[in-house]
Amino acid sequence: MSELGRNSKDQKSCAVGHYLRTLDDSEVECLLRQDSRGLIGEFQREKLEKEAAKNWDKFYKRNETRFFKDRHWTTKEFKELIGDGETTRTLLEVGCGVGNFLYPLLEEGLNLFIYACDFSPRAVQFVKSHRHYDKSKIEVFQCDITKEDLSSKLSSEVDIISAIFVLSAIHPEKLKDVVCNLYHCLRPGGMVLVRDYGLYDMAMFRFGPGSKLGERFYVRQDGTRAYYFMEKEMRVLFEEAGFAVSSIGYVSRQTINKKEGINVQRIFVQAKLIKPLK
Incomplete structure:
Protein backbone atom coordinates (compact mmCIF):
# COMPACT_ATOMS: atom_id res chain seq x y z
CA MET A 1 0.00 0.00 0.00
CA SER A 2 2.00 2.92 -1.34
CA GLU A 3 0.26 5.63 0.67
CA LEU A 4 1.81 4.19 3.81
CA GLY A 5 5.11 6.03 3.69
CA ARG A 6 7.67 7.01 6.29
CA ASN A 7 7.65 10.51 7.64
CA SER A 8 10.24 12.30 5.49
CA LYS A 9 11.28 14.51 8.39
CA ASP A 10 12.60 11.52 10.32
CA GLN A 11 14.24 8.89 8.13
CA LYS A 12 15.31 6.85 11.14
CA SER A 13 11.76 6.56 12.40
CA CYS A 14 9.31 3.90 11.27
CA ALA A 15 6.45 6.37 11.69
CA VAL A 16 3.93 6.56 8.88
CA GLY A 17 2.84 10.01 7.71
CA HIS A 18 4.20 13.29 6.39
CA TYR A 19 5.49 16.52 7.89
CA LEU A 20 2.07 17.57 9.23
CA ARG A 21 0.62 14.24 10.27
CA THR A 22 1.98 11.07 11.86
CA LEU A 23 -0.47 8.19 11.96
CA ASP A 24 -1.17 6.16 15.07
CA ASP A 25 -1.53 2.38 14.94
CA SER A 26 -5.32 2.48 14.67
CA GLU A 27 -5.12 4.76 11.63
CA VAL A 28 -2.58 2.53 9.92
CA GLU A 29 -4.85 -0.43 10.62
CA CYS A 30 -7.78 1.49 9.13
CA GLU A 46 -17.23 2.88 -14.85
CA LYS A 47 -20.84 3.31 -13.73
CA LEU A 48 -19.80 5.81 -11.05
CA GLU A 49 -17.83 7.77 -13.63
CA LYS A 50 -20.76 7.89 -16.06
CA GLU A 51 -23.15 8.93 -13.29
CA ALA A 52 -20.87 11.46 -11.56
CA ALA A 53 -22.99 14.48 -12.49
CA LYS A 54 -26.20 12.59 -11.68
CA ASN A 55 -24.92 11.63 -8.22
CA TRP A 56 -23.95 15.22 -7.39
CA ASP A 57 -27.32 16.44 -8.64
CA LYS A 58 -28.99 13.93 -6.29
CA PHE A 59 -26.75 15.23 -3.50
CA TYR A 60 -28.07 18.77 -3.99
CA LYS A 61 -31.65 17.52 -4.33
CA ARG A 62 -31.31 15.78 -0.96
CA ASN A 63 -29.34 18.45 0.93
CA GLU A 64 -30.37 21.61 -0.95
CA THR A 65 -28.32 24.50 0.51
CA ARG A 66 -27.92 23.03 4.00
CA PHE A 67 -24.83 20.84 3.73
CA PHE A 68 -21.87 23.21 3.29
CA LYS A 69 -21.26 26.30 5.39
CA ASP A 70 -20.44 29.64 3.78
CA ARG A 71 -16.68 30.02 3.36
CA GLU A 80 -5.14 37.87 -3.85
CA LEU A 81 -8.96 37.94 -3.93
CA ILE A 82 -9.10 41.36 -2.29
CA GLY A 83 -7.45 43.51 -5.00
CA ASP A 84 -7.12 47.29 -4.91
CA GLY A 85 -10.85 47.98 -4.70
CA ASN A 100 -20.87 29.09 -0.42
CA PHE A 101 -17.65 30.59 -1.82
CA LEU A 102 -18.87 33.36 -4.10
CA TYR A 103 -21.58 34.99 -2.00
CA PRO A 104 -19.33 35.71 1.02
CA LEU A 105 -16.93 37.46 -1.39
CA LEU A 106 -19.69 39.71 -2.69
CA GLU A 107 -20.93 40.35 0.86
CA GLU A 108 -17.44 41.67 1.65
CA GLY A 109 -17.91 44.22 -1.11
CA LEU A 110 -15.05 42.99 -3.28
CA ASN A 111 -14.90 44.52 -6.74
CA LEU A 112 -15.35 41.30 -8.71
CA PHE A 113 -17.35 39.99 -11.60
CA ILE A 114 -17.79 36.27 -10.97
CA TYR A 115 -18.27 33.49 -13.47
CA ALA A 116 -19.39 30.35 -11.66
CA CYS A 117 -20.02 26.86 -12.96
CA ASP A 118 -20.98 23.44 -11.70
CA PHE A 119 -21.88 20.22 -13.47
CA SER A 120 -24.99 19.85 -11.33
CA PRO A 121 -27.91 21.76 -12.91
CA ARG A 122 -29.63 21.80 -9.52
CA ALA A 123 -26.63 23.51 -7.88
CA VAL A 124 -26.64 26.16 -10.61
CA GLN A 125 -30.31 26.81 -9.95
CA PHE A 126 -29.66 27.22 -6.22
CA VAL A 127 -27.05 29.90 -6.99
CA LYS A 128 -29.57 31.73 -9.18
CA SER A 129 -32.29 31.55 -6.51
CA HIS A 130 -30.05 33.02 -3.77
CA ARG A 131 -31.39 36.28 -2.33
CA HIS A 132 -28.16 38.10 -3.30
CA TYR A 133 -28.02 36.85 -6.87
CA ASP A 134 -27.24 39.77 -9.17
CA LYS A 135 -26.80 39.31 -12.92
CA SER A 136 -24.59 42.38 -13.07
CA LYS A 137 -22.07 40.65 -10.78
CA ILE A 138 -22.57 36.92 -11.38
CA GLU A 139 -22.88 34.71 -14.44
CA VAL A 140 -23.54 31.09 -13.48
CA PHE A 141 -23.82 28.15 -15.86
CA GLN A 142 -23.74 24.36 -16.00
CA CYS A 143 -20.51 22.83 -17.31
CA ASP A 144 -18.66 19.53 -17.11
CA ILE A 145 -15.05 20.72 -16.95
CA THR A 146 -13.78 17.20 -17.66
CA LYS A 147 -15.37 17.26 -21.14
CA GLU A 148 -16.35 20.77 -22.24
CA ASP A 149 -14.16 23.66 -23.39
CA LEU A 150 -14.59 25.98 -20.44
CA SER A 151 -13.04 28.99 -22.20
CA SER A 152 -15.86 28.94 -24.77
CA LYS A 153 -18.29 29.78 -21.96
CA LEU A 154 -16.47 33.00 -21.06
CA SER A 155 -16.41 36.36 -22.83
CA SER A 156 -12.70 36.82 -22.06
CA GLU A 157 -9.82 35.39 -20.06
CA VAL A 158 -10.22 35.79 -16.30
CA ASP A 159 -7.89 37.20 -13.65
CA ILE A 160 -8.41 34.50 -11.00
CA ILE A 161 -9.72 30.95 -10.95
CA SER A 162 -10.79 29.26 -7.72
CA ALA A 163 -10.96 25.49 -7.34
CA ILE A 164 -12.02 24.83 -3.75
CA PHE A 165 -12.65 21.15 -2.92
CA VAL A 166 -13.36 20.49 -6.60
CA LEU A 167 -10.45 18.56 -8.12
CA SER A 168 -10.86 15.81 -5.51
CA ALA A 169 -14.31 14.99 -6.92
CA ILE A 170 -12.84 14.26 -10.37
CA HIS A 171 -11.35 10.97 -11.56
CA PRO A 172 -7.55 11.27 -11.19
CA GLU A 173 -7.04 10.22 -14.82
CA LYS A 174 -8.96 13.31 -15.96
CA LEU A 175 -7.15 15.85 -13.81
CA LYS A 176 -4.47 16.66 -16.38
CA ASP A 177 -7.09 17.66 -18.98
CA VAL A 178 -9.03 19.64 -16.38
CA VAL A 179 -5.98 21.68 -15.36
CA CYS A 180 -5.19 22.38 -19.03
CA ASN A 181 -8.81 23.53 -19.39
CA LEU A 182 -8.25 26.01 -16.56
CA TYR A 183 -5.00 27.22 -18.12
CA HIS A 184 -6.79 28.33 -21.28
CA CYS A 185 -9.32 30.36 -19.27
CA LEU A 186 -6.75 32.42 -17.38
CA ARG A 187 -5.01 35.57 -18.57
CA PRO A 188 -1.19 35.60 -18.54
CA GLY A 189 -0.15 36.63 -15.03
CA GLY A 190 -3.43 35.37 -13.59
CA MET A 191 -3.66 32.94 -10.68
CA VAL A 192 -5.43 29.70 -9.78
CA LEU A 193 -6.30 29.27 -6.09
CA VAL A 194 -6.69 25.70 -4.84
CA ARG A 195 -7.65 24.08 -1.59
CA ASP A 196 -8.50 20.39 -1.51
CA TYR A 197 -8.31 17.21 0.55
CA GLY A 198 -4.78 16.19 1.48
CA LEU A 199 -3.18 12.85 2.23
CA TYR A 200 -4.11 11.59 5.73
CA ASP A 201 -6.97 14.04 6.18
CA MET A 202 -9.36 12.84 8.87
CA ALA A 203 -12.08 12.07 6.32
CA MET A 204 -9.81 9.55 4.60
CA PHE A 205 -10.10 7.24 7.61
CA ARG A 206 -13.90 7.16 7.53
CA PHE A 207 -14.00 4.86 4.52
CA GLY A 208 -14.41 1.17 5.16
CA PRO A 209 -13.58 -1.91 3.09
CA GLY A 210 -15.34 -1.96 -0.27
CA SER A 211 -15.18 1.81 -0.83
CA GLY A 223 -22.07 7.74 -4.99
CA THR A 224 -19.97 10.92 -4.87
CA ARG A 225 -16.22 10.40 -4.88
CA ALA A 226 -13.20 11.84 -3.09
CA TYR A 227 -9.50 11.85 -3.94
CA LEU A 237 0.00 18.38 -12.13
CA PHE A 238 0.04 22.15 -12.54
CA GLU A 239 3.65 22.53 -13.63
CA GLU A 240 3.15 20.06 -16.47
CA ALA A 241 0.19 22.15 -17.66
CA GLY A 242 2.43 25.24 -17.87
CA PHE A 243 1.77 26.91 -14.52
CA ALA A 244 4.41 28.36 -12.22
CA VAL A 245 4.00 27.54 -8.53
CA SER A 246 3.73 30.59 -6.31
CA SER A 247 3.10 28.50 -3.18
CA ILE A 248 1.95 25.01 -2.33
CA GLY A 249 1.84 22.89 0.80
CA TYR A 250 -0.19 20.92 3.29
CA VAL A 251 -2.20 22.99 5.75
CA SER A 252 -3.62 21.68 9.01
CA ARG A 253 -6.84 22.82 10.63
CA GLN A 254 -8.68 21.54 13.72
CA THR A 255 -12.39 20.81 13.47
CA ILE A 256 -13.90 21.25 16.94
CA ASN A 257 -17.50 20.66 17.95
CA LYS A 258 -17.79 20.54 21.74
CA LYS A 259 -21.47 19.63 21.62
CA GLU A 260 -20.76 16.48 19.60
CA GLN A 270 -3.40 24.57 -0.59
CA ALA A 271 -1.80 26.12 -3.67
CA LYS A 272 -1.43 29.32 -5.67
CA LEU A 273 -0.50 28.75 -9.31
CA ILE A 274 0.38 31.46 -11.85
CA LYS A 275 0.02 31.44 -15.62
CA PRO A 276 3.35 32.90 -16.79
CA LEU A 277 3.49 36.14 -18.75
CA LYS A 278 4.31 35.60 -22.41
Missing part, protein backbone atom coordinates in the same frame (compact mmCIF):
# COMPACT_ATOMS: atom_id res chain seq x y z
CA LEU A 31 -5.91 1.99 5.85
CA LEU A 32 -4.99 -1.69 5.79
CA ARG A 33 -8.63 -2.67 6.31
CA GLN A 34 -9.63 -0.47 3.39
CA ASP A 35 -7.40 -2.65 1.20
CA SER A 36 -8.73 -5.93 2.59
CA ARG A 37 -11.43 -6.31 -0.09
CA GLY A 38 -9.42 -4.83 -2.92
CA LEU A 39 -10.75 -2.24 -5.34
CA ILE A 40 -14.36 -1.88 -6.38
CA GLY A 41 -15.00 -3.79 -9.62
CA GLU A 42 -14.39 -2.23 -13.02
CA PHE A 43 -18.09 -2.24 -13.98
CA GLN A 44 -19.06 -0.30 -10.86
CA ARG A 45 -16.14 2.12 -11.29
CA HIS A 72 -15.80 33.21 5.17
CA TRP A 73 -12.13 32.23 5.45
CA THR A 74 -11.16 32.64 1.81
CA THR A 75 -9.84 36.22 1.83
CA LYS A 76 -7.69 35.39 4.87
CA GLU A 77 -6.09 32.43 3.09
CA PHE A 78 -6.09 33.98 -0.39
CA LYS A 79 -5.46 37.71 -0.06
CA GLU A 86 -10.85 50.20 -7.78
CA THR A 87 -10.27 47.78 -10.65
CA THR A 88 -13.03 45.28 -11.41
CA ARG A 89 -11.44 41.89 -11.78
CA THR A 90 -12.94 38.68 -13.12
CA LEU A 91 -13.08 35.48 -11.10
CA LEU A 92 -14.05 32.05 -12.37
CA GLU A 93 -15.19 29.61 -9.71
CA VAL A 94 -15.25 26.00 -10.89
CA GLY A 95 -17.45 23.63 -8.92
CA CYS A 96 -19.41 26.48 -7.37
CA GLY A 97 -21.99 24.28 -5.64
CA VAL A 98 -24.74 26.45 -4.16
CA GLY A 99 -22.58 29.57 -3.80
CA LYS A 212 -11.83 2.08 -2.61
CA LEU A 213 -11.71 2.99 -6.31
CA GLY A 214 -7.94 3.43 -6.57
CA GLU A 215 -4.96 4.74 -4.66
CA ARG A 216 -6.29 7.49 -2.36
CA PHE A 217 -9.56 7.49 -4.34
CA TYR A 218 -12.84 6.51 -2.64
CA VAL A 219 -16.59 6.46 -3.15
CA ARG A 220 -19.02 7.68 -0.51
CA GLN A 221 -22.32 5.96 0.23
CA ASP A 222 -24.19 8.49 -1.92
CA TYR A 228 -6.79 12.76 -1.42
CA PHE A 229 -3.85 14.68 -2.87
CA MET A 230 -0.17 14.53 -2.13
CA GLU A 231 1.56 17.90 -2.19
CA LYS A 232 4.14 16.80 -4.78
CA GLU A 233 1.58 15.44 -7.24
CA MET A 234 -0.42 18.69 -7.07
CA ARG A 235 2.76 20.59 -7.93
CA VAL A 236 3.59 18.30 -10.86
CA GLY A 261 -17.37 15.82 21.20
CA ILE A 262 -15.46 16.24 17.94
CA ASN A 263 -11.84 17.41 17.82
CA VAL A 264 -10.09 16.18 14.69
CA GLN A 265 -7.23 17.26 12.47
CA ARG A 266 -8.02 18.17 8.89
CA ILE A 267 -5.27 18.08 6.28
CA PHE A 268 -5.63 20.04 3.05
CA VAL A 269 -3.37 20.85 0.13
